[in-house]
Amino acid sequence: MRVAGMGFRRAATLHSLYDALTRAGGCDALATPHDKAASPAIRALAAQLGVPLIPVGVAGIQTPTQSPRVIQLYHTGSVAEAAALSALAPGARIVMPRLISQDGMATAAIAEGDPL
Numbered sequence: 001m002r003v004a005g006m007g008f009r010r011a012a013t014l015h016s017l018y019d020a021l022t023r024a025g026g027c028d029a030l031a032t033p034h035d036k037a038a039s040p041a042i043r044a045l046a047a048q049l050g051v052p053l054i055p056v057g058v059a060g061i062q063t064p065t066q067s068p069r070v071i072q073l074y075h076t077g078s079v080a081e082a083a084a085l086s087a088l089a090p091g092a093r094i095v096m097p098r099l100i101s102q103d104g105m106a107t108a109a110i111a112e113g114d115p116l
Contacts, residue, residue, distance in 0.1 A: 001115050003054070005084030006032045006042060007070070007098070008106035017045045017108075020080075020101040024108035031056050031087035033079060058082035064097050084111035 004027035008017060021027070029052045032042055037055035046053040059075040063085070066077035076082040080098040092113025100107050 001029070001088065001113065002027045002095075003029045003031050003084045003087045003092075003111050003113075005078075005080040005082065005087070005098075005109045005111065006030055006036075006045075006106065007079030007083065007108075008032075008036065008039070008041070010039075012039075012041055012101075012105040014041045014044045014048070016101045016103050016105040017041050018048075019103070020099060020106040020108035021045070023099040023101070024096045024110050027051060027110060029054055029087065031083040033058050033074065033083060054087045056083050056086035058086055061085055064094055078107070078109065080107040080109035081111070084109050085113075087111070087116065088113035089116050 031054040061082035063077035063081035096110035098109040
């Protein structure tokens with residue numbers, strides 16, 4: 001299973017999210033932290049793609065890339081990478097590290113593994 005982890009700012013639009021995801025690649029599901037899962041933009045993206053949206057915890061998950069800002073706010077190096085890994089069973093791996101939308105408002109990363 002391929003899960004796209006999504007990180008984004010509050011002002012991110014559907015276009016921002018779609019751009020980040022398009023840069024990262026296809027997926028079977030979207031994952032984002034619990035506090036972002038109610039965002040209309042992420043819900044619209046899941047509906048448009050016809051994939052489930054999985055709210056996850058991201059704190060403490062080791063990620064290939066590191067952002068000092070994200071470490072301070074979420075206690076992980078990358079929201080997108082951590083969300084993708086968190087949605088899958090242990091042993092999941094990042095196959096596309098976080099990529100940033102052209103407007104800088106969203107990130108997407110792809111992980112592969114078994115569903116939880």
